[in-house]
Amino acid sequence: RMAPQPSxxxxxxxxxxxxxxxxxxxxxxTVFVTNTGAxxxxxxHRVMDETIRYLRDLCPLAADxxxxxxxxxxxxxxxxxxxxxxxxDQAMDIIDGVGHPAMGLCLDYWNIWQQDDVCSAIYRAGDKINVLQVSDWRTPFSTTDRLIPGDGLIPLHDLLHATWEAGFRGACTVEIFSSDVPDSLYDGDLNDLIAASREGLEQAWQKG
Structure with a gap:
């Protein structure tokens, strides 16, 4: 959907x-993030097999x-x-299938927070996590509807601490989309949005 061509x-x-x-x-x-495609x-099954094959070919280039x-x-x-x-777990099946140190996991809480026993899955991913993306969830009004960390339903405190305990020490990136919604965060002051996101992350980390 985001990039339909080439097919x-x-x-x-x-x-x-x-x-x-x-x-x-x-x-x-830099870490280049990708997904399997549709x-x-x-x-x-075919897409997962092809993704392993293609990423296995790309990893030596990335490492070089x-x-x-x-x-x-x-x-x-x-x-x-x-x-x-x-x-x-599905992502880790592919990553393990690629079997190259240049291949890791992008952990986007908005995407994975509803997975059953998500913290245990994060622990299992361990040092394969090489990207962390954070926002918050409400029932979406569009495909691009995310909230400031701390303003939604995601148990950020638990997920952040699970990610830390899994060994991740990279950047914590706020990734907010807010288009085609009645109260777009893009319509406000973006400096305030950044500050509120930073504050929300800090509170989520500390809140026990």
Whole structure:
């Protein structure tokens, strides 16, 4: 949905390869986030197998250029539209199948927080977590409807501490989308939005 063309997987992977080759020299240590894409005719098994194969081919390039890759499971609302996977465990099956140190997990709380026993899944992912994205959840008004951390239903305190205990020490990135909703966060002062997000994260971390 976000990038429907080109439709052929090999062409899409070619564009990702080109992006890595072009951008990596200017951003050493960067993590390039990707997902599986939507399965043709619901064939999730095929997409997962192909994703392993393509990422296995891309990892040596990333490593040679001093960057890495990260696979992001998406929320169930995106299954068969953007993604073939929606849980941490499914993502880890692919990451383990790739079997390369340049391959990690993108942990986006908005996408995975409803997974059963999510904190245990985070522990299992361990040092494979290489990207952390945080926002908050309400029943969406659109496909791009996220809240400031602390303003929604996600148990951020538990998830943040589980991620820390799993060994993640990278950046905690606020990722907010707020389009096609009656009260878009984009309509306010963005400096205030950033400050409120920082405060929300700090309170979520401390709140026991």
């Amino acid at each position: 052929e997987p090999a062409e899409r992977v070619g564009r990702l390869r080109k992006s890595i080759e072009t951008l990596a020299p200017y951003a050493p240590g 399965p043709l005719e619901g064939n999730m 250029l001093g960057v890495s890759l990260s696979l992001e499971p998406l929320n169930p609302t995106s299954v068969n539209i953007e993604s073939a996977i929606w849980t941490i």
